[in-house]
Amino acid sequence: MQVRYSIFKYKKLNLTASPYRLLFNAGQRHRYLIEKLKRYDVAKAEGPEVRPHEITGEERFYLKKMGQKRSNYVPIGRRGVFGGVILNMHLHWKKHETVKVICNNSKAGQVQQYAEELAELSGGVPVNIVGDDTSIFYRGKGYVQPNVMSPIDTLSKKRAYEKSKYEQSLESVKHFIAVAEKEIELYYRHVAL
Known part of the structure; x- marks a missing residue:
């Protein structure tokens, strides 16, 4: 996201004008949140690569029907995929062949992303x-x-x-910056008339 506030120097810019001060502060907050999120990146552990089993179309159809009928499930909430989700999947697999993973509060393409990540971490077959x-x-x-x-x-x-709190805050700051830039642009167009 390219933002205009990055070209301003704090000393050179007269920040008494309210809209520019808001944009400058939002830009600082944006950079702060990105730095905070970098601390939560986890390096992938080195080890043997687990290759999932290939299942036929008939097996897939049978497993899909069986998985939908069963009531065992693992919820994924706002925290996303973490160690506890994988642990719960393995505990369900102790008694059942399949497990449903229900992604609450997920966006459009996020379920597919969660499925790939869970398949990699748990060794299961989606x-x-x-x-x-x-x-x-x-x-x-x-x-x-x-x-x-x-x-x-x-x-x-x-x-x-x-x-998850930092990611949510970062999304709201990005949205605020986009809206503020549009409003400032509309304001100066209106003043120019």
Whole structure:
């Protein structure tokens, strides 16, 4: 997002004008939030790459029907994918072959992104995405529960919550900057007439 406030120097610009001061402060907040979010990036752990099983069309159809009928599910809320979600998936796979992952408060393409991330971290096979918020996962043939069910390269529940707060704040600051720039432009067009 290219923003005009980055070219201004604080000392050179007369920030007594209210709109420019608001934009400058919003720009500082934007940079601060990006720096905060960089702290929550987790490096991927080195290790053997887990290749998911290939399932046939008939198996996929059967697993989809079975997954929709069962009532076992794992919710993904505002924290997103963190260690506890993977742990819950493995605990469900102890008794069931499939598990539903319900993504609450998710945006349009975010369910697909969550499904790819969960498949990578849990070693499960994504069977199908149902509706706008639910995906079904299969544990795989010959599933053995791992010793460490919550991967090391995921955030804890607390850190995932903090990251989600910063992401939400960053989105609102971006929206505020876009709206403020449009309003300033309209104001100066009106004054020029």
